[in-house]
Amino acid sequence: MRNLALAELDWSFHYGSDVVHFAVRRQPQRRNSSISIHVEPEGAVVVDAPVDASRDAILAAVRRRGRWIQGHVAGFLRRRQNVLPREYVSGESFMYLGRRYRLKVIQVESAEVSVKLRGSHLEVRVTDPQRQSVCEATKRWIRERARDVFAERLKTIVAELNWRLPTPAMRLQAMQVQWGSCSPGGRLTLNPWLVKAPRDCIDYVVLHELCHLKEHNHSPRFYKLLDKHMPQWRNRKKRLDELAESILNT
Ligand SMILES: [Zn+2]
Incomplete structure (x- = not known):
């Protein structure tokens, strides 16, 4: 849904022993230097940030919500493990x-x-x-x-x-x-x-x-x-x- 085509995709941060990858979308109209973080239902982490937000500011915002992000991503991975891969056989x-x-x-x-x-x-x-x-x-x-x-x-x-x-x-x-x-x-x-x-x-x-x-x-x-x-x-x-x-x- 979100415009990941324009996102910077190679961001990550460490949370405990996990590395969490995320995408950053620069938003020209974003005011008040606000940075917002979403975890998509499919498990992708997306950060909306103003064009001039620094790397440090973005990483600090993401780390502050590290526990929340990691919890959502882990939940997604758990659910996905319960979904069996398709076999493409009769009856499926x-x-x-x-x-x-x-x-x-x-x-x-x-x-x-x-x-x-x-x-x-x-x-x-x-x-x-x-x-x-x-x-x-x-x-x-x-x-x-x-x-x-x-x-x-x-x-x-x-x-x-x-x-x-x-x-x-x-x-x-x-x-x-x-x-x-x-x-x-x-x-x-x-x-x-x-x-x-x-x-x-x-x-x-x-x-x-x-x-x-x-x-x-x-x-x-x-x-x-x-x-x-x-x-x-x-x-x-x-x-x-x-x-x-x-x-x-x-
Ligand atoms: Zn959209």
């Missing part, structure tokens, strides 16, 4: 647009290779039913579906906003810790795995990034804009946060 559950399907792997001749939703199944027809080829076929399908679904939602939401903006360019990029971002030039990047989430949650992410075209950081004005166009966005975000581990377990 697979989410698409918020609905659960069962994977059905079928071995076929090369002319019949396909991935399709059929009733309550996602049917993956491959020549080689090994994990890797089923995984690759599924990922290709996800990207295709993501491209179509996101383009349609983007167009619809832009039309509803009535901001007289052309529909911004959109690209897909699989990411570990974020759903989307918006570049200063106005290009949206969305995580293709988001297409597994319910449409309401996809719309929330798309609107969130579109609001960054007008408000580049998470200022009160940004949230006012989001509230205006989607008063129920907090529920949608909460739902998406709860699904994050399952969706990002690829």
Whole structure:
């Protein structure tokens, strides 16, 4: 969600015997030299700081909240350990647009290779039913579906906003810790795995990034804009946060 594309990614600090990595985003509009720290639901630590904040000031702010940060990151790692890696075998559950399907792997001749939703199944027809080829076929399908679904939602939401903006360019990029971002030039990047989430949650992410075209950081004005166009966005975000581990377990 946050614009990590522009973040400085190579920061870290020691907490006890742990090294905690974090990203720093410089925010030109940030006032009062305030530094704020977030731990994303997926475990990434992000620090918002004014452009002129010194390295020492940032490290001091992060160390002051070291226990809180480390606790959140450790909780994330514990939960993730409980999520088993996907096997890509028949019977495994697979989410698409918020609905659960069962994977059905079928071995076929090369002319019949396909991935399709059929009733309550996602049917993956491959020549080689090994994990890797089923995984690759599924990922290709996800990207295709993501491209179509996101383009349609983007167009619809832009039309509803009535901001007289052309529909911004959109690209897909699989990411570990974020759903989307918006570049200063106005290009949206969305995580293709988001297409597994319910449409309401996809719309929330798309609107969130579109609001960054007008408000580049998470200022009160940004949230006012989001509230205006989607008063129920907090529920949608909460739902998406709860699904994050399952969706990002690829
Ligand atoms: Zn944002």
